[in-house]
Amino acid sequence: MATNRDHPEAGEDLTLDLLCLVEADSRESTPPIAVFGSFPCHPTVLGAGNLDISADLSGAFRRQLRAALGQNTWVALATGAGGDISTRHTRRAQDFIELERLGGVLAERARSLLLAGARPIQILPLALGNQSVALELKAPLSGDAVDAAQTSLTARRAELLRTGQTAEARTVETMLQGLAGTGRAHAAAEPHLLAPISVARLGQLDLVALPGEPYHQLGVEIRRDRRGPVLLLGYTNGYIGYIPTREAYASLDYEILVSPLAAGAGERLRDAATQLLASSIGGSK
Numbered sequence: 001m002a003t004n005r006d007h008p009e010a011g012e013d014l015t016l017d018l019l020c021l022v023e024a025d026s027r028e029s030t031p032p033i034a035v036f037g038s039f040p041c042h043p044t045v046l047g048a049g050n051l052d053i054s055a056d057l058s059g060a061f062r063r064q065l066r067a068a069l070g071q072n073t074w075v076a077l078a079t080g081a082g083g084d085i086s087t088r089h090t091r092r093a094q095d096f097i098e099l100e101r102l103g104g105v106l107a108e109r110a111r112s113l114l115l116a117g118a119r120p121i122q123i124l125p126l127a128l129g130n131q132s133v134a135l136e137l138k139a140p141l142s143g144d145a146v147d148a149a150q151t152s153l154t155a156r157r158a159e160l161l162r163t164g165q166t167a168e169a170r171t172v173e174t175m176l177q178g179l180a181g182t183g184r185a186h187a188a189a190e191p192h193l194l195a196p197i198s199v200a201r202l203g204q205l206d207l208v209a210l211p212g213e214p215y216h217q218l219g220v221e222i223r224r225d226r227r228g229p230v231l232l233l234g235y236t237n238g239y240i241g242y243i244p245t246r247e248a249y250a251s252l253d254y255e256i257l258v259s260p261l262a263a264g265a266g267e268r269l270r271d272a273a274t275q276l277l278a279s280s281i282g283g284s285k
Contacts, residue, residue: 001105002041004216005086006171006253012085012216014040016109017231019205020118031070037061037110038231040082040216045102047094054096057087060103061110068111080232081219083212083242084255089167121229123202129279130199133272134192135240135265141257146179149252153179171254178257193260195269196237199276204228208273209236213255214243218270226277243269 004010021034043057055062062075069075092098141149153176160169198209206229208222213234223230242259249256249263 001090001102001109002082002085002087003089004084005042005088006084006251006255008089014085014216016106016113017080017229018110018113018118019231020114031073032114034074035065035069035076035110035114036231037075037077038080038233039077039106040080040085040219040232042082042086043077043079045087045091045094045099046096050094054099056099057103057106060099061106064100064104064107065110068107069114078231078233079213079235081210081214081216081222081234083215083234083244084248084253085216088170119229121204123205125203127201128199129201129276130196131272131276132194132196133269135195135268136262137191137193137260138262141179150176150179153252174254175252175257178254179252181258193240195240197269197273197276198237199273201277206230206277207233208277209233210243210269210273211236211238212240212243214269215245215248215255215266217245218243218266221270222273222277225274 002012002014004012017038019036020032021036022032023030041057045057045060046052046054058077058079061077065075066073087102091102153172157169157172157176160166160172195211197211200207200209206226208230210233214232219232222232241261242255243261243266244256244259244263245266246263
């Protein structure tokens, strides 16, 4: 369905998480009232040349899951920790036909999970927690470093296109785009950025909301020590950009170049979310 979009050889293990709401006295064959999903992937299939208004992958997923479950079922799909995950290396094209194919793959996975039997959980009472974390911002690259990288990457992209490696060439193109904006984006930045984190505990279910695009590994680590189910949501309570892992800063990937955050900020945000989940979150913090 999707891979690490800069390093597809990484072999990410992705999960589709679903919260399914049903009437308490309904039969097993009765369609659910609502399905709320979280999938760690950029919800984009269509290319930059598309001029039609579209909900892209999220919309295709919703259409096809509703067609399978019934038009009275409300369906939503959030983006989880997918800052470095996309369909770049798995899609066969960037048109509406391919959009429906991939939306169908994801919808069929959701349908099969629901048919297999969702695990019942008690979702009340509701408890909330909020915290703002100060994250260090990085210094911009020097002009000489940017020029050298642009020269090298331009030659590499030309060679990839010459040999028909279009997905790889697209990755290099995004790196060039990141280099073009990195100096302008961060030259006048403040030394820190406040990142709001929110958590909600609905009985056995935890929801974690982060204000940007966390890398997949950070989401895995937030969920790792929780005994119950966790739904992780990105793009929530504002937007601070890409939230990479510390290890990712060894590469000049697009996400690293355009992120305002210094190495280690992602782990700081991860730790704060984990601690907030582990604490008593009966009220605001």
